[in-house]
Amino acid sequence: MNITLAWTDWLALFGHFMTLSLLAVGGGISVVPGMHRFLVAEHAWLTDPQFGSSVALAQMAPGPNVLFVALMGWNVGLNAGGTAWALLGATLCLVGIVMPSSVLTLVATRWARRHRQHPGVRAFSLGLTPLVVGLLASTAWLLLGPGVGADTPWRYWLAGLVAVGVLWKTRVHLLWVMAAGALLGGIGWI
């Protein structure tokens, strides 16, 4: 896929991730729907498979979970022309998603801790908890991709349910579950 990005587009990318950073009440993963809307649906800077694989591959890498945004930016840059652009994209997305919330953390954490018994502060954090659950569920649905629908084989849903069960109720390491999923997908069973 080939796209052309003007410098204003790079700026828009950076700005959008900065905005999402401030909306990330449940961590970076909770604003994945916002990223999908911007990168795939609105601008078509990433294809759906590129978007999904950015999130999925990043979960295999060590380190902070929010690194998946670097892979998104990397793929946007690759689509726009090459490795140098990819590095720019990765940097813009990562700095964009980390910086505003970090500054906010720096400024607001002490204040919020001092006032954590205040009904307003409690209502803010408690009130958003059901939204976070909803946002995470939406992200999970989005990551399945557009190819999932009524004609998806039952084995796919079964494998997904088993994965939820294993990750929820057992201590099996995530990488083993991922390896099993990749294997079943690779041999064409799901």
Next chain:
Amino acid sequence: MANLAVMLGDRYFGWRGAVAGLAGLFAIPALAGLALAIGYQSLTHLPEVQGAMRGLALVVSALILTTAIKLVPALSRHPGGRLFCALSGLSTVLCVVWLKWPLLWVLLLVGTASCLWTYRRLAAPAAKAGPHA
């Protein structure tokens, strides 16, 4: 995790510490992630690799759903009550997945309503609170 690096870096070394904490936290994992992306990119034409990615994405989706499920028990003690939590969570999914609203709208609308309702219930005397409050 990123916020933790910022707070610790700031506590011990000021704002420079916060920046250094972030850079140290992200540099090596970012390289590992990019290496994975480059490796995948070079093999993506193979149908087996595409299938493996489909399976991998399913597991990652399951992982995120599990994170959501693990938050649900905390909601049963929510001052807003269970019905409110279900309504708020479901309308979030509805706005995001079905209506495809921008996140800002969702947070402004559903978020503000949820926080206001929670505030009301927190401020209400215990006697007036419902059975699940």
